[in-house]
Every structure is written in C-alpha cells, then in structure tokens.
Amino acid sequence: MHESLETSAQTPRPETAGGLPAGAARDGGQLEKPAVEFRNIDIAYGKFVAVRNFSLAIRKGSFITLLGPSGCGKTTILRSIAGLVDISAGQISIGGKRVDDVPIYKRNIGLVFQSYALFPHKNVFDNVAFGLKYRNVPKPEIARRVSKALEMVRLPGSEKKLPSQLSGGQQQRIALARAIVFEPEVLLLDEPLSALDANMREEMRVEIKKIQKETGITAIFVTHDQEEALSMSDQIVVMDAGTMEQIGSPEQVYETPATAFVADFLGKANMLPGVVSSVDGHKATITLSAGQAVTAVSPKVLTPGARVSVVVRPQKLSVGASVPANKLAGRVVSTSYLGGSAIYEIDIGERTIIRANTPIDGKVAREGEAINVGFDPAGCVLLDEKGLRIA
Amino acid sequence: MIAGQHQDKEGRWAWRLTGFITLCVYIFMFAPIIATVVLSFNASMFGGFPLTGFSLQWYAKLLSNEQVLTAFRTSMWIAFVTAAVTTLLGIITAYALVRFEFPGKATFGTLVILPALVPETILGVGLLVLIKAVDQPRSMGLLLLGHILLALPYVVLITQARMVGIRRTYEEAALSLGASRISSFREITLPLLIPAVVASALLAFTISFDNTSASLFWRPAGVETMPTQILSMLKISISPEINALGTVMILVTVGIPLVGGLMLQGLTRLRKRVDAKGNA
Ligand SMILES: Nc1ncnc2c1ncn2[C@@H]1O[C@H](COP(=O)(O)OP(=O)(O)OP(=O)(O)O)[C@@H](O)[C@H]1O
Ligand SMILES: [Mg+2]
Numbered sequence: 001m002h003e004s005l006e007t008s009a010q011t012p013r014p015e016t017a018g019g020l021p022a023g024a025a026r027d028g029g030q031l032e033k034p035a036v037e038f039r040n041i042d043i044a045y046g047k048f049v050a051v052r053n054f055s056l057a058i059r060k061g062s063f064i065t066l067l068g069p070s071g072c073g074k075t076t077i078l079r080s081i082a083g084l085v086d087i088s089a090g091q092i093s094i095g096g097k098r099v100d101d102v103p104i105y106k107r108n109i110g111l112v113f114q115s116y117a118l119f120p121h122k123n124v125f126d127n128v129a130f131g132l133k134y135r136n137v138p139k140p141e142i143a144r145r146v147s148k149a150l151e152m153v154r155l156p157g158s159e160k161k162l163p164s165q166l167s168g169g170q171q172q173r174i175a176l177a178r179a180i181v182f183e184p185e186v187l188l189l190d191e192p193l194s195a196l197d198a199n200m201r202e203e204m205r206v207e208i209k210k211i212q213k214e215t216g217i218t219a220i221f222v223t224h225d226q227e228e229a230l231s232m233s234d235q236i237v238v239m240d241a242g243t244m245e246q247i248g249s250p251e252q253v254y255e256t257p258a259t260a261f262v263a264d265f266l267g268k269a270n271m272l273p274g275v276v277s278s279v280d281g282h283k284a285t286i287t288l289s290a291g292q293a294v295t296a297v298s299p300k301v302l303t304p305g306a307r308v309s310v311v312v313r314p315q316k317l318s319v320g321a322s323v324p325a326n327k328l329a330g331r332v333v334s335t336s337y338l339g340g341s342a343i344y345e346i347d348i349g350e351r352t353i354i355r356a357n358t359p360i361d362g363k364v365a366r367e368g369e370a371i372n373v374g375f376d377p378a379g380c381v382l383l384d385e386k387g388l389r390i391a
Numbered sequence: 392m393i394a395g396q397h398q399d400k401e402g403r404w405a406w407r408l409t410g411f412i413t414l415c416v417y418i419f420m421f422a423p424i425i426a427t428v429v430l431s432f433n434a435s436m437f438g439g440f441p442l443t444g445f446s447l448q449w450y451a452k453l454l455s456n457e458q459v460l461t462a463f464r465t466s467m468w469i470a471f472v473t474a475a476v477t478t479l480l481g482i483i484t485a486y487a488l489v490r491f492e493f494p495g496k497a498t499f500g501t502l503v504i505l506p507a508l509v510p511e512t513i514l515g516v517g518l519l520v521l522i523k524a525v526d527q528p529r530s531m532g533l534l535l536l537g538h539i540l541l542a543l544p545y546v547v548l549i550t551q552a553r554m555v556g557i558r559r560t561y562e563e564a565a566l567s568l569g570a571s572r573i574s575s576f577r578e579i580t581l582p583l584l585i586p587a588v589v590a591s592a593l594l595a596f597t598i599s600f601d602n603t604s605a606s607l608f609w610r611p612a613g614v615e616t617m618p619t620q621i622l623s624m625l626k627i628s629i630s631p632e633i634n635a636l637g638t639v640m641i642l643v644t645v646g647i648p649l650v651g652g653l654m655l656q657g658l659t660r661l662r663k664r665v666d667a668k669g670n671a
Contacts, residue, residue: 082563082567084563084566103566103571104563104566104567105566105567105568105569105570105571105572105575106569107567108569109567110567111563111564111567113560113563113564115558115560117558117560117561117563117564118564119561119564119565119579120561120583121582121583130565130568130570131568131569134568134569134574135569178564178568179567182568182569
C-alpha cells in the first residue's frame with residue numbers, strides 16, 4: 001500500500017512562493033535562509049513509521065498549512081519542529097541552524113494547541129508573561145508587551161481573569177497572545193480552531209491570519225479542514241499516510257491536484273476513468289468506462305490506448321441547456337437545493353455518478369429526470385494510471 | 392391511572408425503607424464513636440452506662456500516664472515521617488508512572504500498590520520473617536519502614552489519579568515557552584498536583600497513626616504506639632481512661648485532615664488575593 005504513495009511523495013510538485021523544495025533556497029541563490037527546513041526526515045513511534053522521507057523548506061514570514069486526513073502525521077511533523085518528538089532520520093533546521101540536539105525550551109517556538117492549554121492556576125497576565133519571564137525580560141517591559149499582545153488579540157484589560165472565566169474563543173486568543181508575545185522564530189498551530197463553534201471558527205480564522213500578517217511571523221498551521229487551509233494559507237502541503245502528496249498555493253492545489261488523493265480530499269472532485277481513443281495535438285478524446293466519450297486538453301501529447309482518469313470539480317460542471325461541450329447524457333439521482341445553486345448527482349451510465357454543483361438557471365431538475373451534464377475540455381485535469389497528474 | 396397510583400405508593404414505601412435502612416447504617420457506624428466520646432466524660436469508675444455525672448478526671452489521668460504520653464509521641468512522629476516520606480515518594484512514582492515509558496512499568500505499578508491488597512497480618516509477618524532471615528532485631532526503623540510500605544500504595548493511587556488529569560499539553564506549553572523541565576514541573580505540574588499531595592499526606596498520616604495489627608508485629612520490645620497501647624491497656628481492664636484515649640485518637644485522626652483541608656482552602660484563597668493585588 002505504501003509503495004504507490006512513496007513514489008508520489010518522492011515526486012511532489014514543488015511550486016513557487018512560500019514553500020520550497022528542500023535546499024532550494026540555497027541552490028536558488030537566495031541569501032535568506034528558510035525559517036524551517038526539513039531534510040528527508042523519518043519519524044517512527046516504535047516500529048510504526050508515522051512520517052517518511054519528508055522534505056520541505058518554509059520561507060520566513062509565510063503561512064503554511066499541513067492538510068490531510070486524521071492520522072496522516074500532521075501533528076507529528078509539527079511536534080518534531082518543537083522538539084516534542086524525536087526524528088529517526090534526516091534533519092530539521094530552524095533559521096538555518098540544525099536543532100537535533102536543541103531541547104524544546106531553547107528552540108524559541110510559539111505553540112498553540114487545540115485544547116488551548118492555558119495554565120489553569122495562573123491568570124491571563126501570568127499566562128501571557130510566562131515566556132517573557134523565562135527570557136529575563138525586565139518587569140516593566142513584560143507589562144508593556146503583555147498589554148500590547150492582549151490588545152492585538154482584542155482582549156485588552158483581561159489580565160486578572162483566570163482561564164476558567166473565559167470562553168473558548170477568548171481562551172484561544174490568550175493562547176495565541178502567549179505564543180507570540182516573545183516573538184518566536186516560528187508559530188506552530190495544531191488545529192487551533194477545531195474546539196470552537198462554527199461562527200467563532202470563521203472569526204478566528206480571519207483574526208489569526210491578520211495577526212500573522214501584522215507580526216510577519218512564520219506560521220505553520222495544521223488542519224484537516226480544507227476550507228481553513230484554502231482561506232488562510234500562502235502554501236498548502238497536502239499529506240496522506242505520512243508522506244507529502246502535493247505542495248502549492250491554495251489555487252494550485254485546488255485547480256491542479258497532483259494526485260488522485262489530492263483531487264478527492266480537496267473538494268471531492270469527480271474522477272472518471274477511461275481510455276484515450278484518439279489524439280489531436282494536445283486535445284485527446286477519451287472513452288469513459290461509463291460508455292460515453294469526452295475531449296480533454298492535456299499538457300502532454302497522449303498516446304491512444306493509455307488509461308487515464310478525467311478529474312472535474314463539481315463547480316466546473318454545467319447541466320441542461322447551458323452545457324458548452326462534452327455533453328454527457330444522464331439521469332438525476334439526487335438533488336440538493338441550496339438556494340442560489342444546486343448539487344446534482346447524475347448517473348451517466350454503468351453506475352458512474354457525477355456530482356455537479358451549478359448555479360440554478362431556470363427550473364431545478366428533479367430526481368429521475370433525464371439531463372445533460374458537461375464541462376469545458378480545458379476545465380479538467382488528467383491523471384495517469386498511477387493516479388499522478390499528467391503535466 | 393390506578394396502576395400509576397399503585398406504583399406511586401410502592402415508590403413511596405421503597406423510599407421510606409431505603410431511608411430507614413440508611414439511618415440504621417449510620418447509627419450503627421456512629422453509635423460506638425459517640426458512646427466512646429460521651430463515656431469519656433462520665434464520672435463513673437466503670438467504663439459503661441449509665442452516666443453518673445460530668446468529669447474530666449479520665450483526661451487528667453491520661454495526662455499523668457507516662458506510658459500513654461510516650462505512646463502518643465511515638466505515634467505522632469512515626470505518622471509525620473511516614474506522611475512526609477510517602478508523599479515525596481508518591482509524587483515521584485506517580486510522575487514516572489504517568490509521564491514516562493520504561494520497561495517493566497506495569498509490573499512496577501502493580502508492585503507499588505501490592506501492599507494495599509495483601510492482608511495486613513500477612514504483610515506484618517512477612518516483613519518480620521524477612522528481618523529475622525537477615526538476622527536483624529526489630530527496631531524503630533523497621534516499624535517506620537513498615538508504615539511507609541502500608542501507606543505508599545494509597546498515596547501513589549491518589550497522586551496518580553490527579554496526575555492523569557493534568558494534561559501533558561500544560562507541561563509542553565511551559566517547555567515551549569522556555570521553561571526547563573524542572574521549572575515547568577515546579578511552576579505548572581506541582582501546583583496542579585497540590586490537592587492530591589495534601590490529601591495523600593493526610594491519608595498517610597492517619598493510616599500510620601491508626602495502624603494496629605501490623606504495628607503489633609513490627610514494634611521493638613518495649614515500644615508502644617497509641618493503638619497498641621490501647622490494646623495492652625484493654626488486656627488489664629476496660630477503664631474509662633480508654634474511652635478518653637479513644638476520644639483523643641478520634642480527635643487526631645479526624646481533626647488533622649480537617650485542619651489540613653481548611654488550611655489548603657485558606658491558602659488558595661490567600662494566594663488569589665495576593666495575585667489580584669500583585670497585578671493591580
Ligand atoms: N505517541 C504515539 N505513539 C504511537 N503512535 C502514535 C503516537 N502519536 C501518533 N501516533 C500515530 O502516528 C500517526 C500520525 O499521528 P498524528 O497525530 O501525527 O496524526 P494527525 O495527522 O495529526 O491526525 P489528526 O488529524 O487526527 O490529529 C497516527 O497513525 C497515530 O496513530
Ligand atoms: Mg493531530
């Protein structure tokens with residue numbers, strides 16, 4: 001099972017901006033050292049290898065997100081930066097310095113936990129001042145910086161409160177203040193929003209992003225919520241089973257998924273397997289397993305007979321009279337009416353179900369109705385037999 | 392409707408019965424204690440009812456009984472040392488058991504609480520046999536060691552339960568903020584552990600102070616603790632003096648935890664007030 005994943009991980013698509021492939025910062029002639037750099041790290045819990053051959057360089061001041069399903073190793077990677085888990089191979093550098101032998105309390109890292117982890121017996125002031133106290137900052141300076149940090153998280157004057165007297169959202173703001181007040185080299189956030197209710201989550205999303213921009217701190221954010229990842233990040237690292245599947249900007253990862261896993265995990269794209277039947281330059285005609293044929297634009301000239309998968313996002317599909325091309329006849333299996341748009345599940349034969357999310361134009365199609373569904377030949381991505389994007 | 396009423400009636404009777412039984416149990420539990428305390432103030436020469444008048448003479452007699460005073464002092468210091476040593480060992484053991492992985496951890500955990508599971512008499516004889524085997528006389532050290540052995544399991548269990556409840560992320564947060572392991576233990580873990588530390592110190596104290604059967608095996612010749620002193624006095628007669636001694640025992644074993652608990656409460660309140668002032 002790991003074999004196919006490993007091949008995909010060893011050929012991650014390193015794109016530009018915040019995240020760079022390991023070593024690129026130096027090789028590329030840039031003088032600035034990456035804020036955090038992983039070189040081929042493995043992390044094992046006993047015999048179980050939770051992370052394998054992971055490499056990544058994170059540019060100073062960028063907001064990078066580790067995104068992946070539960071148990072894929074996001075927390076493990078984050079904790080390895082902090083020094084809370086030991087790596088079994090490879091090396092980690094922070095600000096250009098190797099940290100293998102540096103204990104956690106000397107790494108100068110801000111940590112924000114899902115469970116807030118505010119010290120329950122200390123008030124807000126003592127919580128936020130904790131890091132400054134251990135850096136021998138003089139008292140008046142501590143008071144000044146604590147109050148500045150509390151203003152930044154929009155909770156000024158809460159110094160004397162105990163954590164138990166604050167709401168979840170407020171506690172997480174204090175935890176954020178505590179983690180940034182001593183200006184750490186990196187800010188690590190492990191699902192900081194998952195314990196909050198939906199409204200609070202959205203508010204905090206904006207706030208965290210704003211504070212990160214203002215302070216210019218390098219932030220590494222862990223989540224399994226794709227919306228959070230897409231809306232907050234400069235770069236997203238999509239992970240599966242301890243390996244990197246893809247790295248890129250939110251648009252790159254969403255629009256051009258590198259692997260079948262990424263296409264499915266981010267936005268549940270339709271994946272239609274088929275065989276290339278004819279080729280005309282960069283345009284290929286593909287006969288789907290469902291029986292019908294579509295044309296797709298391929299960055300590479302394909303050979304007839306090749307097995308491929310056509311990946312189309314539900315939002316890129318249109319239905320009914322507005323279908324521009326690649327018209328596929330089908331039957332509505334289910335309709336979810338969402339007001340401005342509707343999600344249709346359409347059977348296009350051989351029990352192949354396509355999900356389309358389209359603006360409503362005219363009347364809403366009902367279950368059992370015959371309907372056409374289609375997409376622009378340039379609005380799809382092609383994957384090869386191994387599930388890797390053809391580029 | 393009728394069925395409902397019927398059920399109601401039955402329910403009421405069930406409640407009354409439960410209440411009655413509960414009352415009986417409590418009377419049964421407390422009556423001997425109350426009798427002891429009341430009789431200790433009885434003027435009569437005989438340690439029983441009926442009451443003939445109020446008197447403190449038995450307490451006066453206790454205070455002049457050198458044997459009793461010596462036994463009291465012995466019990467007190469043994470209990471203090473037991474409480475201090477077991478609390479310290481308990482914190483370390485619980486911390487190790489909860490926070491670290493090491494080979495033989497499960498076995499070690501079981502071994503530590505084993506003395507609480509083995510009948511005290513067996514433990515008493517066992518330790519004695521061991522001492523005889525290495526050809527050592529019974530000594531105060533042995534008695535103390537035995538008490539520590541008896542109290543340690545409870546201390547570990549209490550401290551461990553609290554330790555499990557202290558999330559590791561608190562310590563990790565402290566470490567990430569720059570506190571060394573020792574500092575984060577002192578500033579975060581220990582304060583959160585204090586209620587368990589106080590509770591287990593008090594419990595260890597009373598376990599030691601109360602202990603009778605094992606102490607009978609372990610005490611060196613000529614040494615009496617409070618419970619063994621009472622036993623040997625009982626062999627001679629049921630004097631009302633024993634009632635007075637019993638009352639003192641009750642006072643110590645109930646009073647010390649009570650005072651300890653109140654002190655802890657006062658301390659937290661005080662600390663909060665100081666905190667509030669410090670930040671004003
Ligand atoms: N202390 C540990 N001992 C053994 N295995 C562990 C330990 N911590 C994590 N693992 C395993 O390592 C893998 C990765 O765990 P990790 O916590 O990094 O996942 P995650 O991506 O953060 O998941 P989630 O979204 O659920 O938090 C999981 O399979 C997990 O079971
Ligand atoms: Mg996690």
